[in-house]
Amino acid sequence: MISRLQSEYTGRVAEIWLEGNLNAHCFIPAQYWRDNFELVKELFPQTEYDEISHIIKIEKEKKEHVGKIAVCTAGTADIPVAEEAAQTAEYFGSEVERIYDVGVSGIHRLFSRLDVIQEANCVIAVAGMEGALASVLGGLVDKPVIAVPTSVGYGASMHGLSALLTMINSCANGIAVVNIDNGYGAGYIATQINRLGIREK
Numbered sequence: 001m002i003s004r005l006q007s008e009y010t011g012r013v014a015e016i017w018l019e020g021n022l023n024a025h026c027f028i029p030a031q032y033w034r035d036n037f038e039l040v041k042e043l044f045p046q047t048e049y050d051e052i053s054h055i056i057k058i059e060k061e062k063k064e065h066v067g068k069i070a071v072c073t074a075g076t077a078d079i080p081v082a083e084e085a086a087q088t089a090e091y092f093g094s095e096v097e098r099i100y101d102v103g104v105s106g107i108h109r110l111f112s113r114l115d116v117i118q119e120a121n122c123v124i125a126v127a128g129m130e131g132a133l134a135s136v137l138g139g140l141v142d143k144p145v146i147a148v149p150t151s152v153g154y155g156a157s158m159h160g161l162s163a164l165l166t167m168i169n170s171c172a173n174g175i176a177v178v179n180i181d182n183g184y185g186a187g188y189i190a191t192q193i194n195r196l197g198i199r200e201k
Helices: 002-024 030-043 076-091 104-111 114-118 133-138 155-168 183-200
Strands: 066-073 094-099 122-127 145-149 175-177
Touching: 066 076, 066 114, 066 133, 066 183, 076 094, 076 122, 076 145, 076 183, 094 114, 094 183, 104 114, 104 133, 122 133, 122 183, 133 145, 133 155, 133 175, 145 155, 145 183, 155 175
Parallel strands: 066 094, 066 122, 122 145, 145 175
Antiparallel strands: none
């Protein structure tokens, strides 16, 4: 009886999650972000808007960027989420190294930039599809890896769920996982880790 109830409950939770996830990942027209930017800019003329990450921000002049965070993507389709992470970290004062399009489908690209990645205090791995990049990086670096699953993919990728489960189930050490498309969360956590790395030096 308990087993049957658990099974029914699990199935219903999965239905609710999938329905919510599909609704949450409907593409918002770019004009929506631009309209919001224009409204904010009327009040604060110094406001900036980034077309790729859709971040609206006001930057301080002559900000110092310290330490190093490596932001890596598996493919070019992951760049919007990666830019959200990178620009969040930069906003909070971290130096960011962008290493894009270094996924496992052409792993030689990752190896050619490995020295730069290993110098960082923290690594952000942004990947959709099967999300294997985080595990690979986790086995190659001795610093914390923040894994960001993206909703990039088709079919069985289930709008990022496949990448999320791969990253959560990774056997590589030192990997923490944020929610699907949560570039901001990854960028902020990476900044905190980067600050600790600077203090230790």
